[in-house]
Amino acid sequence: MPDKTVRIRRAGEGRRRPVLLAIAGDSAAGKTTLTAGLVEALGPERCVSLCTDDYHRYDRAQRRSLPFTALHPDCNYVEIMEQHLQLLASGQPILKPVYDHGTGELTRPELVEPGDFVIVEGLFPLHTKLARACFDVTVYLDPPEPTRRAWKVDRDVRKRGYTREQVLAELDLREPESAAYIRPQRAHADIVVRFGPIPGRTDPAGTPLSAELLLRPTIPHPDLTEVLQPGLSRAVHLRLDRDTDGRPVDTLHIHGYVPREESLTVEKAIWASIGAPGTRAPESLGRITVGERSEPLAITQLLLLHHLLEAAA
Amino acid sequence: MPDKTVRIRRAGEGRRRPVLLAIAGDSAAGKTTLTAGLVEALGPERCVSLCTDDYHRYDRAQRRSLPFTALHPDCNYVEIMEQHLQLLASGQPILKPVYDHGTGELTRPELVEPGDFVIVEGLFPLHTKLARACFDVTVYLDPPEPTRRAWKVDRDVRKRGYTREQVLAELDLREPESAAYIRPQRAHADIVVRFGPIPGRTDPAGTPLSAELLLRPTIPHPDLTEVLQPGLSRAVHLRLDRDTDGRPVDTLHIHGYVPREESLTVEKAIWASIGAPGTRAPESLGRITVGERSEPLAITQLLLLHHLLEAAA
Secondary structure (H helix, E strand, C coil), X not given: CCCCCCCCCCCCCCCCCCEEEEEEECCCCCHXXXXXXXXXXXXXXXXXXXXXXXXXXXXXXXXCCCCCCCCCHHHECHHHHHHHXXXXXXXXCEEEEEEECCCCEEEEEEEECCCCEEEEEECCCCCCHHHHCCCCEEEEECCCHHHHHHHHHHHHHHHCCCCHHHHHHHHHHHHHHHHHHHXXXXXXXXXXXXEECCCXXXXXXXXXXXXXXXXXXXXXXXXXXXXXXXXXXXXXEEEEEECCCCCEEEEEEECCCCCHHHHHHHHHXXXXXXXXXXXXXXXXXXXXXXXXXXXXXXXXXXXXXXXXXHHHC | CCCCCCCCCCCCCCCCCCEEEEEEECCCXXXXXXXXXXXXXXXXXXXXXXXXXXXXXXXXXXXXXXXXXXXXXXXXXXXXXXXXXXXXXXXXXXXXXXXXXCXXXXXXXXEECCCCEEEEEECCCCCCHHHHCCCCEEEEECCCHHHHHHHHHHHHHHHXXXXXXXXXXXXXXXXXXXXXXXXXXXXXXXXXXXXXXXXXXXXXXXXXXXXXXXXXXXXXXXXXXXXXXXXXXXXXXXXXXXXXXXXXXXXXXXXXXXXXXXXXXXXXXXXXXXXXXXXXXXXXXXXXXXXXXXXXXHHHHHHHXXXXXXXXX
């Protein structure tokens, strides 16, 4: 044994540090939808995504006899999640655990090799300081609770084999842990995204949701003041504001009720201003499901795409 | 995001580096038996063991259509194994994959938290330089091929649901990869252990196996010259020798055909000389199965126990 020292990285291997984006938020806050469009826009050969739900410590059957829900840190391998984030952030592959939401079982792990971009979505990516330190850009999804509850009922009944009553009971059960462990992550995000109806407006049912983005000065945001001069567009406007805790923020409002043509003009202007020169806004942006689009989602993804490309430059 | 730097270890956490022992060798070379006695002697609260078979990249069904066997490095997550060895060597927990030898499936991973001692047994622990650098003591199990083949047939038929013909066919299939990837690890071991009949002797069937231990000068071995003066004992003797490649080594011969009382005297003398003062040789040493003991195995384990305790001191 000529060499007894432990080396963490092989010398001269030249792995490049990927860019890491966190998308944190409560269950059914829209994390997967937001992530999917970004992965498609960047291309799966350059961008991988993973979900921190895979770090569940117990399967669904085991959780039934536990005094806490999946939203409690003790119900998750938080330390292993931190370790894997650190490995990915330094360009190394991980063997990631897999939680099957269909069956509620923990199954065979899978190899994740970081490309240029890694998107980490889930309940806990911003829970600890060590985890937060691994990210280049951090997002918290913060829909109004009635919107999120409706999304969760719809999804869990359609895709995860629960009844409506089971989902509503689970939401009530989770509320204290949501308040204690999930929502505090909002304070640690560079960008807070709220998809929802605009408070005070009485739009007819079926009106597309709007988005409000808090842009915190913790990362440099693109200068949108030229593109978004006050009064220039009904679709999008930027405002200097105060966060709920009094801290100054920029707020970007993107209105869902505006006709698509109008949003598209703004989208193109933003992309021309912040996108890579000569490129077009990727087609995949704004897609909710097959055939269903959201302009506020597209513009949110556009902004995140800009941040990812900037961080990689 | 106040802190963008990636820290690999939390400051001030004070985790102690555990002692790592590698036990490498081909399939059915006796790795699990050797390991089990050491874990029991040290206590499962201080010592964990893991098997590198868990790092199989493909399950049994997938392997049927592959052009190589489980003995090929490409059939294993070697890079993840290296990563996990490095993490364990620095005192960190891992989420270890699990290969089920009964079903041939890859299943739910399990948390491994290193205690004071970690024993890593398997086909590949000494395959790469990075892996070798993680160990404090390294062992290669090198039984004569006829002995190993007999062990493999016996175990795989009794415990893994194969027929005798299947095991023999598998042994032939594996031979080129065994020569290419497994046996070269012998050159990297501090101690090479050969359990088997003594060449040239015609002992009756059922005579317990003897052991020959090559003690390479790559780690400091205990001074056994006083205990094992030539002619003092028929059971155990030490000799200056040359390895097959001509390198000088000490060879410790432990004879299985000697009556237990005689071996036990030597065992006690060795333990008094090298064991912790005031302790007795642990009862668990030398156990092959329930009710079946091997003095050569006990004395081999005694020597390894000494090395582990020395490295931890």
